[in-house]
Amino acid sequence: MANVDETNQTKFPNQYQTWLATSEQADKEDMLAAYPANIILWAGSSFAKEYNSPRGHQFAVADVTHILRTGVSVEEGKKGLSASCWTCKTPDAPRLMNEMGIEGFSGANFTDLGTEIKSVVYCSDCHEDGSAKLALPRPHAQDAMAKIKLPFDKQNTSMQGAQVCGQCHVTYYFQPERSDKVNIPWIFGSTADDIEKYYDTRRFYEWIHPISKTPMLKARHPEFEHWSRSKHAEAGVTCITCHMPPATDDKGNEFTDHKVGNALEHFDNTCKACHSSQQAISKTLAKKKQQINTKARQVEDLLVKAHFEAKAAWDAGATWPLMNDAIMGIRHGQWRWDFAMASHGLYAHNPEEGNALLDKAIEQVTLSRTLLAMILKQLDVEKVDYPDISTKEKAHAVIGFDKDAAEAAKVMFIKDEVDKHWHPVARQGYEN
DSSP: OHHHHHHHHHHOHHHHHHHHGGGGOOOOOBHHHHOTHHHHHTTTSGGGTOOBOOOOGGGHHHHHHHSGGGOOOOOTTSOOSBGGGGTTTOTHHHHHHHHHOHHHHHTSBTGGGGGGOOOOSOGGGTBOTTSSOBOOOOHHHHHHHHHTTOOGGGSOHHHHHHHHHHTTSSOOEEEGGGTTEEEOOOSSOSSHHHHHHHHHHHTOOSEEOTTTOOEEOOOOOOHHHHHHTSHHHHTTOOHHHHHSOEEEOTTSOEEEOOSOOOGGGGHHHHTTTTOSOHHHHHHHHHHHHHHHHHHHHHHHHHHHHHHHHHHHHHHTTOOHHHHHHHHHHHHHHHHHHHHHHTSTTHHHHOHHHHHHHHHHHHHHHHHHHHHHHHHHHHTTOOOOOOOOOSSHHHHHHHHTOOHHHHHHHHHHHIIIIIHHHSOGGGGTTTOO
């Protein structure tokens, strides 16, 4: 990496320096503290342990290393979290796939490959080494673009730029029959409906919800999918246009800003061609964000109630034939809520689709609760226990997650393994 690093610094100094500046994007928000209902919705999955807002690319390796979701080392010979969790955090992932084979890589444990990870998201994740030419190095992305008949080498530079971002800013799942390799579920298409059809056809679920017994699905940052159906996409405006605008150095040289950031911070270079007023677009975006957030909180409240109502029905002796339709309503409603809310910046990228997803989720979970009410009446259940989940701590207690124990185990893992044996990139922003 050293020689390549020096070459990139020399050939592309402005791009390199702005890439380094993503270390300034250090703020993160504890999303479970902000929205404790999510702990109930994700109960039984690692997302209920810890979930934070995204930070700059410089923190990609350290954040995935330190977060409670990735756990600690497992005993030799035991199966732990898949190394697939490294896939979009580092150029070492495609390298290891080439060396080990895709399924050899994904079949390895996440922590076992920690010593191999020596770089955060880097030039070679998006470009051919030592060149400005765009590249798509991740096999799951190559496969996905083939599925929708948009192969990388057939696209113009603008669309290639969007695909380069989309190789990671896209939803996916770990394919169990292929050693948990990353797979993008676009066989029928890339909408929430199409992906749901794919999952339902395969009878796929990521985990069984411990409260409602619902076979759950999880969406993961589907920014590419939402953008691809947006007004921005129709106008040829891509991720690069808004988040990596043209800049000029002190010698008058123009370059692409690699401090991937908020479009409005560079209004004149990003938005002004289409939007006349920064104040007006900021006001519009704030209104759309508030509208989506209000609906999201409504869906979360309905889903939490539905999960506990299902539990009450099971506890009273309900059977699967009786519960199936109600449970599928929870599965499908939560999927659409997640497909909306897991997408960072949805209110700007595609608010129309976001609102449609949440409206459908409200409809689905409301029907589910209507069915559950009928079942509960049939089973003579007069009262459902809705526990207090007003804080992160209370919600964690409800699902039986011992955060203190998990944090203590993580601290020991960091001290004994990461600090001693892993590359310093795994400690970026966590240095004592």
